[in-house]
Amino acid sequence: MGKAFGAVAGVGAVASLVAMKKTWDPLPSVKAAGFTTLDMTIYPEGELITEKWRGKPIFVLKKTAAMIAKQTESQKARDIVVGDSHFMIAIGLCTHLGCIPAYIPADESFLCACHGGMFNWAGEVTKVPPPRAFDIPPFKIEGTSLVLGEVGPEFQAMKDSGITL
């Protein structure tokens, strides 16, 4: 008797928990609103421009000739080439806890005010606590435009080699 009661109550409890969990999930409308197209010909060299995708800031930095010349192997792997321009494109949220780091053009680096993390112009960490370089949003190159939210072969390659999450 006790067991039967327990079983019925248990099923009910699990079912309610599932319903409660699902109610807290992001709504379909939130999930669907997800693509942004950027015209990559308009960006000035060496200046950080912030775009918006899924409510998040997206950093776009068109690299200067000097930056391209001094790129290391690991920096080259994060480089996004559209036409003959080179870009640093990343989700502009600190990989530590999500503040927006500020770009300091004089140092060509980013400083996160929240817990003091730092990144260089290529998006790599130069001072902890951030655990990894800036995340790169899913992108697809279409001529001289870039579609954020869609997975193109260049992004897939970066993901496979573990350059971004």
Add this chain to the structure above:
Amino acid sequence: MAHFTKATSVKDWLNQRLAIEKVEKVMASEYWIPKNINFLWAMGMVLAITFALLLVSGIFLLMYYQPDVKDAFYSVNFTIMRDVDYGWLWRHVHGVAASVVFLIIYIHMFTGIYYGSYKKGREMIWVSGMLLFVTFSAEAFSGYMLPWGQMSYWAGMVITNIFSLGGLHLDGLVEWIRGDYVPAQAFLTRFFMLHVLLLPLAIMGLIGLHFAALRIPHVNNQDGEEVDFDAEAKKYLAGDKAGSKVIRFANDFMSKDLMVVGFFLIFFFYLVFFQYGFALDPVNFDPADGLKTPAHIYPEWYFLWSYEILRPFSVNIGLLAFGFAQVIFVLLPWLDRSPNAVPASRRGAFSVWFWLLLIDMIVLTAMGKLPPEGMFSTIGLVAAVAFILLWVALPFITMNEKKV
């Protein structure tokens, strides 16, 4: 069925149905309180009163607040602050009380630690108290989201990101908590629900548990003396009020409690009318902007010490240290291995431990407010490591304590 007789008075009528005389004895006139205590024992009552102030001011704010990302900021900063008559009063009372309640909680906690009031049958008081601390923290955080200013948004972003648990990358969990990729409408409405319904309900239940846990062991006293409450109560009831070590909770002890509450309220309303600024962060007077982080993010003062434990380390170690700091206080009754439940001043090494912990937490609080650069980073790191070492050392320090 029980036997009921024709009532001789309203009191008798109620007494037959609700046993009000018995309840009154158990909760008030024969709830015995030791005489040998000081004003620090009134902090519990001060907390109860402050919670009442939060509840009442909250109800009035709720009548004009709009939990909508487009309107929330204006409903607070324009409607409530400027249009509603005395709206500013409720907001100042609510903000100041939310800040001061933590000051009193910390005093209350450290009083408990100093006098050993978490031992010898008082463990459940301690545990329920720590649960109150955790729920109060969640209540304060969820309330901080509601004005939807810059600090609300970015505190919401940073704190919910903690749930990705660093190297575990639980981004799905973070998105589930928010109901979106970033804090947005779903986030605001659910934290609104938590702040005005679920968490206050939990707090009221926990206050009930906290009081119930205190009823059987009774409150401790300044010397950690084990009072024989039955014997002392007999003495008192036999007429030897001066010789007995106890007095009635109501009205006798309560009148003392309320005197301290009176002084507290004078101080409290002084803050509300003349010094409310400390409870309202200037950065939060800018509306939330997901594309701009304020130059310097810090939590309210009462979270600074644990925030500073998170900050100086790399992400995973920082989270472990932070998690440690959140739960370790609950385990105090078991980490303290000494049988002595007496004031810290008579416990040798433990006394040193007590003052070091207090000073360390003050240093952490100060460093948490300063920008994480140079010297401050270093002091913060040392204080964070010291906090962990102090707790690791506690069982060893107290194991060898002499029985007093």
